[in-house]
Each structure stands twice: as structure tokens, then as C-alpha cells.
Amino acid sequence: MVCGFDVLGFALAAPYDLVTLTRTPAPGIVIDPTPGYNLPTDPTLNVAGAALHALLQEAHPSLGFRITLDKRIKPGSGIGSSAASAAGVVVAANALLGYPFSKADLVRFAMQGEAVASGTPHADNVAPCIYGGVALVRSAHPLDIVPLAAPELHVALVHPQIEVRTADARAMLRQQVALKTAVQQWGNVAGLVAGLLQADYGLIARSLHDAIVEPVRSMLIPGFDAVKTRSLAAGALGGGISGSGPSLFMLCKDAATAQAVVAEMADVYLKLGLDAHTYCTHIQPAGAWVVA
Amino acid sequence: MVCGFDVLGFALAAPYDLVTLTRTPAPGIVIDPTPGYNLPTDPTLNVAGAALHALLQEAHPSLGFRITLDKRIKPGSGIGSSAASAAGVVVAANALLGYPFSKADLVRFAMQGEAVASGTPHADNVAPCIYGGVALVRSAHPLDIVPLAAPELHVALVHPQIEVRTADARAMLRQQVALKTAVQQWGNVAGLVAGLLQADYGLIARSLHDAIVEPVRSMLIPGFDAVKTRSLAAGALGGGISGSGPSLFMLCKDAATAQAVVAEMADVYLKLGLDAHTYCTHIQPAGAWVVA
Numbered sequence: 001m002v003c004g005f006d007v008l009g010f011a012l013a014a015p016y017d018l019v020t021l022t023r024t025p026a027p028g029i030v031i032d033p034t035p036g037y038n039l040p041t042d043p044t045l046n047v048a049g050a051a052l053h054a055l056l057q058e059a060h061p062s063l064g065f066r067i068t069l070d071k072r073i074k075p076g077s078g079i080g081s082s083a084a085s086a087a088g089v090v091v092a093a094n095a096l097l098g099y100p101f102s103k104a105d106l107v108r109f110a111m112q113g114e115a116v117a118s119g120t121p122h123a124d125n126v127a128p129c130i131y132g133g134v135a136l137v138r139s140a141h142p143l144d145i146v147p148l149a150a151p152e153l154h155v156a157l158v159h160p161q162i163e164v165r166t167a168d169a170r171a172m173l174r175q176q177v178a179l180k181t182a183v184q185q186w187g188n189v190a191g192l193v194a195g196l197l198q199a200d201y202g203l204i205a206r207s208l209h210d211a212i213v214e215p216v217r218s219m220l221i222p223g224f225d226a227v228k229t230r231s232l233a234a235g236a237l238g239g240g241i242s243g244s245g246p247s248l249f250m251l252c253k254d255a256a257t258a259q260a261v262v263a264e265m266a267d268v269y270l271k272l273g274l275d276a277h278t279y280c281t282h283i284q285p286a287g288a289w290v291v292a
Numbered sequence: 293m294v295c296g297f298d299v300l301g302f303a304l305a306a307p308y309d310l311v312t313l314t315r316t317p318a319p320g321i322v323i324d325p326t327p328g329y330n331l332p333t334d335p336t337l338n339v340a341g342a343a344l345h346a347l348l349q350e351a352h353p354s355l356g357f358r359i360t361l362d363k364r365i366k367p368g369s370g371i372g373s374s375a376a377s378a379a380g381v382v383v384a385a386n387a388l389l390g391y392p393f394s395k396a397d398l399v400r401f402a403m404q405g406e407a408v409a410s411g412t413p414h415a416d417n418v419a420p421c422i423y424g425g426v427a428l429v430r431s432a433h434p435l436d437i438v439p440l441a442a443p444e445l446h447v448a449l450v451h452p453q454i455e456v457r458t459a460d461a462r463a464m465l466r467q468q469v470a471l472k473t474a475v476q477q478w479g480n481v482a483g484l485v486a487g488l489l490q491a492d493y494g495l496i497a498r499s500l501h502d503a504i505v506e507p508v509r510s511m512l513i514p515g516f517d518a519v520k521t522r523s524l525a526a527g528a529l530g531g532g533i534s535g536s537g538p539s540l541f542m543l544c545k546d547a548a549t550a551q552a553v554v555a556e557m558a559d560v561y562l563k564l565g566l567d568a569h570t571y572c573t574h575i576q577p578a579g580a581w582v583v584a
Contacts, residue, residue, distance in 0.1 A: 007479040138483035139476070144498060146486050176468040179504070184431070186478040187299040191430035193485040194438050206436060212471070 002210045002240040003188040007137050008148075009080075009128040012155060013284040015073045017081070018291070019048065019088030021096060024064035029053060032068045037075070044116075051086040051113030055093050058109075059100060065093065077159045078243035083125030084288075086113025091130065091288040103287075106130050107145060118167075125243070132287030134196055151199035153283045154254060156236065156261035158227065158268075159247040161275040164220050169244035172216050181211050201237060201253050208238025208251070221246045223268045230264040255280070294502045294532040295480040299429050300440075301372075301420040304447060305576040307365045309373070310583070311340065311380030313388060316356035321345060324360045329367065336408075343378040343405030347385050350401075351392060357385065369451050370535035375417030376580075378405025383422065383580040395579075398422050399437060410459075417535070424579030426488055443491035445575045446546060448528065448553035450519065450560075451539040453567040456512050461536035464508050473503050493529060493545050500530025500543070513538045515560045522556040547572070 001008035024030060029043040029052055043049030048067050056063060067089055073081040090106045101109075110126035127135040127145045136146040191207030194200070218224040218241060231239065231250040235257040239250035248265070252258040262280045269276035293300035316322060321335040321344055335341030340359050348355060359381060365373040382398045393401075402418035419427040419437045428438040483499030486492070510516040510533065523531065523542040527549040531542035540557070544550040554572045561568035 004478070004482065006475045007482055136479070136482050136486060138479045138495075138499060144483070146483060146495060148486060173471060175471055177471050177474055179465060179467055179469050182469055182474040182477065182504075183298045185474065186296070186481040187428070187430045189478040190296065190299055190428050190481050190485045191436070191438060193482045194428060194440060194489060197486060197489045203430075203438060207430060212474070 001134070001192070002208045002214070002238065003185050003192060004136075005185075005210065005213045006122070006124055008134065008189070008192070009124045009137075010134045010150070010153075011128040011132045011284045011287055012079070012157070012279075012281050014279050014281040015079065017073055017084040017088055018070035019085060019092055020068040020070070021052075021089060021092035022066040022068070023096065024066050027062045027064045029056075029064070030066045032066065034069045034071055037071055039069070039071075039075075047082040047113040047117050048085040048089040049113075050116040051110045052089045052093055054112035055090050055101070055106075055109040058105075059097060074159065076163055076165070078164065078241065078245045078247040079157070079159065080125040080129065080243055082114060082117035083110070083129050086110040087126050087129030087288045089113070092290065095290045103130050104143065104145060108143060111143075128287070130287050133283060133285045136193070148193060148196050150196045150283060150285075151201070152253075153237075154252040154258035155279075155281045155283060156231065156239075156250045156252060156258045156265060157242065157247060157279040157281060158249075158262070158265035159277045159279075160221070160223060160269055161277070162222070162246050164245045169217050169220065172220070173213060174216070177212050184209075184211050204251070205237040208240070210240055214240050217241055217245055221248065222274060223272050224248065226268045227265050230268060231261045234260045234264050236261045255282070258282075293426070293484070294500045294506070294530065295477050295484060296428075297477075297502065297505045298414070298416055300426065300481070300484070301416045301429075302426045302442070302445075303420040303424045303576045303579055304371070304449070304571075304573050306571050306573040307371065309365055309376040309380055310362035311377060311384055312360040312362070313344075313381060313384040314358040314360075315388065316358050319354045319356045321348075321356070322358045324358065326361045326363055329363055331361070331363075331367075339374040339405040339409050340377040340381040341405075342408040343402045344381045344385055346404035347382050347393070347398075347401040350397075351389060366451065368455055368457070370456065370533065370537045370539040371449070371451065372417040372421065372535060374406060374409035375402065375421050378402040378409075379418050379421030379580045381405070384582065387582045395422050396435065396437060400435060403435075420579070422579050425575060425577045428485070440485060440488050442488045442575060443493070444545075445529075446544040446550035447571075447573045447575060448523065448531075448542040448544060448550045448557060449534065449539060449571040449573060450541075450554070450557035451569045451571075452513065452515060452561055453569070454514070454538050456537040461509050461512065464512070465505060466508070469504050476501075476503050496543070497529040500532070502532055506532050509533055509537055513540065514566060515564050516540065518560045519557050522560060523553045526552045526556050528553045547574070550574075
């Protein structure tokens, strides 16, 4: 979430993954092939499989489950595709088992899915997927998640159809930052948290600046400057790169503004001749839930 | 304020400076010598004089004032001695002139006093002096101050009678920090702001960690580790170096705990054979005010 790199994230109402979890008579985890995606069906290599495995280890290691993924968030979009599947499967399993686990537990399990996807069990995507709304990962070790009550926020989202590998996006970051810039960043993080908790849209807008990650990663994303400039002109509060990109998001005070911003985003990529998917959505306060 | 280096500060109920401001028939600023202190009486070199000068430039450059300082915060203590005088004088002048200026204006003027003291017009001390309570300086340029509603917080404060020059303390800081450490820091800043606004003492305590400045500056302060360990054992929520030291503060949930912590602090310096002044005080919600 812009200045809140690696610590602040939020849950989107759309796009989303649908996870179907079924009890099986035989123990172990079976993963159905996901049509259209070349996802591993070995549970130790599959994001959802690894998350469910972590959960079952602490509950009922002898139970059997079948996972069917209807993936609607494209892997590599930066929209948290792996987090969505990992969160979905542990929320479903918790429901099937009679809710033995807390949300903090579920985050812990889902992080094992993230570890399969990115090599590190980070919580900044799965925590908002499970808690809903805006979530702060104050500390990853030990895990300390703070749900932050946020006002109504609409989201304009664009996914240009280019590939940015998370590993590349991470590698680009400098390992050292200027203290002066870091101080600016935590001033903005403090402002963003205060703005969210006090429902102060002006303060949220003034705080949505990332002086550290965005200047580097935005170079990988064609159209970035145009999207930002035109979105702000259309009334967006602010925004930036979703995850490690290439998707970009802009927060807006109301749905009409988000729609206007989405139109600007679409036009930027039309003019660049790049295919792009857009979403006009909002921050989803509830997190992953059981549909049926 | 620990992890909130350069952006978060708070106002103390004690110690404090008393500033007496009197209109004079002749234009210009006259500064009485301050008994016991070798402070400059040239208004351009005196913290209070420079702050008042900045204010008068925007209001009534032809008026005359006499400043008498009763300094009860020792310069060089790290408790914000210069900020207290600068804030006091502009609050007094604003009252004498019929309150033409906003708090944001007063901070802007008082910062010119800070510039005389430290070379830079920083706002993280004068902002809480003027707004009271806990204040966030989200950005210094342009100036953006966010007062943060905090729950009741008591403060144990110790001023060991050694000298740490602000310039030395600044020079010790590395100009580059690891991105990983910076992320930890802004996770804690976010947690601290959320803890204050939600009156969550547990979260405040978990967030009061400074991984960047404290490890370096604490080396200049004898007794630092003992004060910290014994204060936490006595029930303090957390704390650290006040300003650039050598004073140390600990935040506590109630006055009884603050008293117990003050006793531990005093004993640390008694055992070290170092003279130290202690204060059992609280975060003062109102900021500098007019006494008579």
C-alpha cells in the first residue's frame, strides 16, 4: 500500500479466487488441475496445498481433502493471486472443521502458501485477505497483525498485460536507503494510518507517497506516470503499484470517481497499444468468506 | 518518540520553561539576561528572539517586546529546551496580539527558533509544544502537522548530568540504513500511531522499538541498557532516548508505574555514581499556554 511497503495491505472486493474444498475418505491433499493454468498439483509445490498442509499439521493430519481452484486473479498480476488462493483454502478448511482456528492462526498457515510462491512466508498479502479491510503487519517475526478500521474506499485497478516477475521486482530494490528518505517514508506511513483511522481523506491523499520502492519499480511498468498523473487529475486520492506490479491501483473516495479513474487508466493503455484489464472495485471489509 | 525519529513527538507537563513577554514602547526585541545561563541576548542568535522575530515579521514588525526567560529545562538535556522557549514566546505573542495566528503558523515561527539552536528549522519538538499531546510531523516541507489523540500516558524521565551535544549525536547516525530495518521501523511507527489512536496500550508497548537510531545513540549514554531493562521490568510500556539525549524517558499506563520506574532510573545512576535529575510527569494534552 504505497508508502506501507511490506507492512500495509488491503483486501479487494474484485477480482477474487473461488476455492472449493471437499472432504475425501482417503487422507492427504489432492489438487485438481486448474483449467487454463499450469499450476502444480503436488500439494507441497502448490500455494493452496502448502497452506492447507500447514493447517492440517496442527489439527487433523490424517484427514483428506480435495482442492479445486477457480482462479480469477491471474498469477503474476501483482494483485495477490497466491495470497487469495492460500487464504481461501484455510478459511474454507477452518469452516469445514468447525472453526478451531483464529484469524491469526489462519494467516500463519496461509503464509506457508506464500512461501511456496515467493520463497518467503510473508504476511502482508494474506493478512488483509483473511482479516479484510486494511491490515498492518507490524512485525512478521513474531507475527503481529493489526486490523485498521478504514473509511469507505473505492479502488480503480488496472492490470496491463505484461509480465513483471516478483523476483525481478525484488532484485531491483536497493538494499540500503538514505536515512532521510526513510524518515520521509515513515512520516507518510504514520500519516496514512492516522488518515485511515480518523477517516480523513485529505490526510490519506497527502500520505500516499512512496519515495523508496515506487521510483525503482515503476520503471518496469509502461504507462506508470501517465496513469498516476491522469488518475490524480480525475480525482483519485493517490495510489501506486499493486504488489510488485505490473498492476496499478488508485484509491478514491466514491464509486463515481473510481469509474472515472478506470476510464483514464483504460485510455492510457489503449493509446500505448497494450492490452489491459481494469476493475472498478472497493476495499472489502470482510476478507475471504464461505460462499456455500 | 522511539521509532518515530524526526516525525513523532509529545509534550511533557514537566519540566517546563516560563516565558514572560512584555510590550515595550520602542520597536524591536530586547532579551533580558537569563540568570545562571550563558544564553545570547542578541535576538537573532537567541532561540526565543528568532522565533518572535519571525512572528513579528508577518504581523507587526514595528512593535517592541521584552523577553524574560525562566529556563527550567536545561539546554542540552534532550528534553526540548530550545523548543520550549521558542514555543512559549510565540504562544505569548499570539495572545498579546489578539490571536491572529493559527497553531500551524506558530509552529512555523517557532521553527525559526529551532534553526538558531540546531541549524535546521525542524518541527518535531515545537509541534507538540504548541499542539500539545502527541504530534506527527508528516512532512516538514511542506509543513504538515497531524495532532494524534492519545490515551492517558505517564512519563518517567531521567536526565543524567552528562553532556551529549546534539551535533555529535546527529553525526553518529549512519546516512544509509538497510531497507529491511527501515521496513521494521515503519511497521513499528504504523503500530504506534494505531496504538495511540485506538488507546491500545499493548500495541503501543509492542511498537516502541527503534532499530535505527537507538542502537547508535545509546552508546553515548551510560546506564542506558540498565534503565531500559529495569524500567520494563517495573511495568513501563517502553521508551528510549529523549531527543538526542542524554535524557531517557519511559511511557507508563499510570502514575504509580511511572513512580516505580523513576525509582529504578534514580537507582541506576546512584549505583553508577552519576548525578541525575528525575521527573515523574505525563503527556500534557494542551501544549504551551498563557499563565497570566
